[in-house]
Structures are given as structure tokens and as C-alpha cells.
Amino acid sequence: TDPSGASRIPPQFSEEERVAVKEALKGAIQIPTVSFSHEKSNTTALAEFGEYIRKVFPTVFHSSLIQHEVVANYSHLFTVQGSDSSLQPYMLMAHFDVVPASEEGWEVPPFSGLERDGFIHGRGTLDNKNSVMAILQALELLLIRNYRPRRSFFIALGHDEEVSGTKGARTISALLQARGVRLAFLVDEGSFILEDFIPNLKKPFAMISVSEKGALDLMLRVDMTPGHSSAPPKETSIGILSAAVSRLEQTPMPNMFGSGPMKKALKLLANEFPFPANLVLNNLWLFRPLVSRLMERNPVTNALVRTTTAVTIFNAGVKVNVIPPFAQATINFRIHPSQTVHEVLELVKNIVADDRVQLHVLRSFEPLPISPSDAQAMGYQLLQQTIQSVFPEVNIVVPGICIANTDSRHYTNITNGIYLFNPVFLNSQGFSSIHGINEKISVQNYENQVKFIFELIQNADTYKEPVPHLHEL
Ligand SMILES: CCCCCCCC/C=C\CCCCCCCC(=O)N[C@@H](CCCCN)C(=O)O
Ligand SMILES: [Zn+2]
Numbered sequence: 255t256d257p258s259g260a261s262r263i264p265p266q267f268s269e270e271e272r273v274a275v276k277e278a279l280k281g282a283i284q285i286p287t288v289s290f291s292h293e294k295s296n297t298t299a300l301a302e303f304g305e306y307i308r309k310v311f312p313t314v315f316h317s318s319l320i321q322h323e324v325v326a327n328y329s330h331l332f333t334v335q336g337s338d339s340s341l342q343p344y345m346l347m348a349h350f351d352v353v354p355a356s357e358e359g360w361e362v363p364p365f366s367g368l369e370r371d372g373f374i375h376g377r378g379t380l381d382n383k384n385s386v387m388a389i390l391q392a393l394e395l396l397l398i399r400n401y402r403p404r405r406s407f408f409i410a411l412g413h414d415e416e417v418s419g420t421k422g423a424r425t426i427s428a429l430l431q432a433r434g435v436r437l438a439f440l441v442d443e444g445s446f447i448l449e450d451f452i453p454n455l456k457k458p459f460a461m462i463s464v465s466e467k468g469a470l471d472l473m474l475r476v477d478m479t480p481g482h483s484s485a486p487p488k489e490t491s492i493g494i495l496s497a498a499v500s501r502l503e504q505t506p507m508p509n510m511f512g513s514g515p516m517k518k519a520l521k522l523l524a525n526e527f528p529f530p531a532n533l534v535l536n537n538l539w540l541f542r543p544l545v546s547r548l549m550e551r552n553p554v555t556n557a558l559v560r561t562t563t564a565v566t567i568f569n570a571g572v573k574v575n576v577i578p579p580f581a582q583a584t585i586n587f588r589i590h591p592s593q594t595v596h597e598v599l600e601l602v603k604n605i606v607a608d609d610r611v612q613l614h615v616l617r618s619f620e621p622l623p624i625s626p627s628d629a630q631a632m633g634y635q636l637l638q639q640t641i642q643s644v645f646p647e648v649n650i651v652v653p654g655i656c657i658a659n660t661d662s663r664h665y666t667n668i669t670n671g672i673y674l675f676n677p678v679f680l681n682s683q684g685f686s687s688i689h690g691i692n693e694k695i696s697v698q699n700y701e702n703q704v705k706f707i708f709e710l711i712q713n714a715d716t717y718k719e720p721v722p723h724l725h726e727l
């Protein structure tokens with residue numbers, strides 16, 4: 255029994271349960287819930303996934319405490335009724351659609367869910383069926399043990415995150431808003447317990463992302479009168495556009511190192527480094543230019559310090575002897591939380607500096623606001639506390655930013671506490687497997703993820719507001 259009087263259930267699972275836990279994940283991986291594009295997804299698999307979770311989590315689906323709704327045809331919303339309605343609810347999120355995977359380059363077929371050398375292999379084992387299954391699994395195990403939550407919570411499982419979540423997450427968010435729901439916080443994918451990302455930093459550390467980058471998809475286009483290639487103009491639309499694109503690649507957006515949540519992260523990490531890196535990081539007033547340049551060296555740390563520029567589509571030309579009538583390129587900018595869409599557009603105009611190049615905004619959205627990570631921030635504190643109890647070997651927890659986008663961005667209307675964190679150890683090889691080849695999760699890691707959520711739900715029920723220090727009164 256804990257100090258609040260609620261009985262605490264230890265995170266211990268029988269041999270039989272442990273087998274069922276991993277088998278349930280394998281079965282989920284075998285359903286090819288692929289989002290190909292906004293228009294095309296494997297809807298048969300999405301529907302089959304709904305049947306599958308009903309089958310493997312019967313207690314969740316039959317509990318009188320839980321209301322289950324299918325939203326936008328395939329997404330799932332669970333409302334878990336807590337016993338104390340004075341406590342503000344929270345939400346756990348994940349998505350079960352995946353990006354496509356051809357068999358090429360994979361050690362085992364991507365939709366096999368095979369277990370080999372202690373790992374479960376397949377598309378979605380890290381992004382993000384592991385979370386979908388772990389959330390439902392932890393709840394199933396708690397309910398089997400007759401656990402009755404005190405604090406109400408929601409579980410939102412999206413079916414179209416990989417193509418923006420405009421059907422699933424956006425509809426669920428509108429539904430909750432219409433019901434007058436205000437969340438204390440939510441937890442979604444987007445960050446991990448990181449290992450071997452930073453040279454010299456041997457110990458793993460947990461990064462809870464408290465903001466997420468914005469995005470700008472910009473189309474650059476040059477139009478020109480077509481004609482015979484035997485008498486070409488000095489520059490073609492292709493030449494003009496290529497030069498503009500090249501200027502953008504050669505002129506990275508400003509380095510924002512030292513601003514935003516990463517400032518606090520570096521402070522917390524500084525003493526984990528051996529000499530002389532610890533000295534350098536503890537004296538950023540002197541070494542800021544050096545460290546900010548070091549961050550630029552690697553694509554992942556570079557993405558943490560600036561708005562990134564990725565030229566992803568280039569189309570031009572019709573025939574070898576025709577002056578091309580137009581050339582167009584699409585650039586995907588990921589906007590640092592210390593910048594805005596407008597600022598990035600102004601910078602782009604100045605770098606392109608050529609009136610013949612038209613700029614068309616295809617899609618844009620601002621970075622997410624920064625969620626609190628101070629001592630009063632319940633979501634952050636609960637995650638930190640649960641990390642420390644489930645992973646005693648992780649002694650540093652830092653706030654960070656998510657360099658990609660998640661479904662959580664659709665929920666800024668109902669909460670100020672958006673935390674992106676999956677309790678899974680990830681090294682740079684694991685990072686490359688997300689949307690890449692040989693995505694896999696160790697059985698141990700997956701079991702710990704279930705354990706983590708099992709503990710998080712109980713911790714949310716017993717959370718005590720910290721007593722403010724005298725000087726804050
Ligand atoms: C201090 C140094 C160490 C930093 C290491 C950072 C490592 C970053 C770790 C994890 C990032 C993984 C993010 C996983 C979520 C991926 C979500 C995703 O792919 N979203 C898509 C959404 C597409 C929507 C359609 N446009 C995306 O962002 O493209
Ligand atoms: Zn994902």
C-alpha cells in the first residue's frame with residue numbers, strides 16, 4: 255500500500271504472461287497496416303488490426319470501466335473511468351499504421367514478426383506498434399489483477415500518423431474537445447532512451463521531448479518559353495532552379511544552439527562527460543561557438559540545432575531537344591522551435607534572391623509550444639519518476655525536441671503538456687532502422703516498455719503535487 259492508501263501492484267509477470275506478451279506483439283507486426291499516401295492505405299489490414307486487439311486484450315474490451323470507440327473508421331479511442339473524478343485526466347497515445355517496407359535488405363521479412371537472437375523483427379517494432387501493444391497490454395495486465403484506476407485516462411491509437419493523422423488524431427482531438435475534455439498531459443512517441451549517440455558519452459540517458467519541430471513544404475518553380483534546343487537561352491529553367499536549390503543547400507538556416515529546451519539538456523548532461531568535454535560543456539559562455547559547430551557535424555545533432563533543409567523532389571525536362579517549359583523542386587524544411595514559418599520563408603526569399611523563381615507554400619505548420627519540464631510539471635515529473643524506477647541504470651533524464659512530427663501536434667487544443675517519449679533503448683543503428691531496414695526490438699526492451707506503462711498508470715494515480723518552496727510562495 256502506498257502513502258495515498260491505494261494498493262500498489264508489483265510489475266511482476268508470470269512465465270506464461272511473458273510469453274503471451276511477446277506473442278501478442280509478433281501477431282501485431284504480421285498485420286501489414288501500411289499507409290502508402292494520403293489516399294492509399296491498406297484498409298483491410300487496418301480493420302483486421304481492430305479485430306486483433308479485441309481478440310488479444312479481452313479484459314480491456316469487456317471492462318465496465320472502459321468505453322471503446324472506433325473513430326474515423328479505423329482509429330481507436332478508449333476512455334478509462336477513474337474512481338476519483340476530481341483528478342484531471344491524461345492520455346496515452348500511439349499509432350499502428352506503418353511506412354511501407356519491401357523485403358530487400360531485411361534479415362527477415364518485414365511483416366514476419368519473427369523472433370531471432372532475442373529480438374522481435376519487423377516494420378512497426380519501434381514505430382510504433384510496440385507502443386500500441388504495450389499500452390493495451392499493460393492495461394490488460396492491470397485489469398486482470400483487479401486494478402481500479404483512480405485518475406481517468408484516455409488511450410488514442412491512430413491509424414494514419416504516417417500520413418499526417420488528419421483523419422484519426424485530428425478527429426479524436428475534436429471529439430474530446432467537443433466533450434469538454436482538458437488533459438493534464440499526454441504521452442506520445444518521438445523520443446527514447448538514447449545510447450551511443452554522442453561520442454564519449456557512455457551511459458544511456460532518457461530524452462523526453464517537450465516540443466516538436468514545425469514543417470514547411472515549399473515548391474520552387476521556374477517557368478520559361480519552350481523552344482528548340484539548338485539555339486538555347488543563356489540559362490534554362492533547369493539551370494536557374496538548380497542554382498537556387500544549390501544556394502539553399504549551401505546556406506543552412508541559422509544555428510539556434512543554446513536556445514530552447516536543449517539548453518537545459520546540455521546543462522544536465524555536462525557532468526556525464528569525461529574531461530575535457532565536461533569542462534567545455536560547463537563553460538558554454540566561452541565554448542559556445544565550438545560546441546555549436548560540433549553539433550553540426552552529425553545529421554541528427556545538426557537537426558537538433560537548426561531548421562533543416564531537405565530537397566526531396568525535383569522535376570523538369572520533356573525531351574532532349576526541347577528547352578524545358580518549367581522546372582520545379584520541392585523542399586521539406588523542419589522548423590526549429592525557436593523559429594517560425596514566416597521567419598523561414600523570409601530567409602528562403604533572401605537566399606534564393608531571384609525573381610524568376612516562384613515560391614509556393616504547399617503545407618506549413620508552426621513548431622509545437624514548449625511543454626513545461628519544471629518541478630510542477632506533472633507529466634514530465636511522472637515520466638521521470640517512472641524512468642528512474644523501471645530503469646535504475648538511467649540516471650539522467652533531459653528535456654529535448656523531436657526532430658520529426660507525431661500525432662500529438664493535433665492535441666494542442668486540449669493540453670499544454672505534450673511529452674514525447676517511448677521507454678525503449680535506442681542507438682544510432684536503431685534510429686536508422688526507423689522507416690529503414692531491419693527495424694527490431696529486443697524482447698527485454700519490449701517487456702520493459704509494458705512494465706513502464708504498468709507503473710506509469712499506477713504512478714499517475716498516486717501523484718502528489720510538489721509542495722512549493724517557501725521562496726516561490
Ligand atoms: C543530444 C543528442 C542526441 C539526440 C538524438 C536524437 C535522436 C532522435 C530520436 C528519435 C527520433 C525519432 C522520431 C520518431 C518519430 C517519427 C515520426 C515520423 O516519422 N513522423 C513523420 C510524420 C509524417 C507525416 C506526414 N507528413 C514525419 O515527421 O515525417
Ligand atoms: Zn511513428
Ligand SMILES: [Zn+2]
Nearest residue numbers: 353381416689
Ligand atoms: Zn514513422
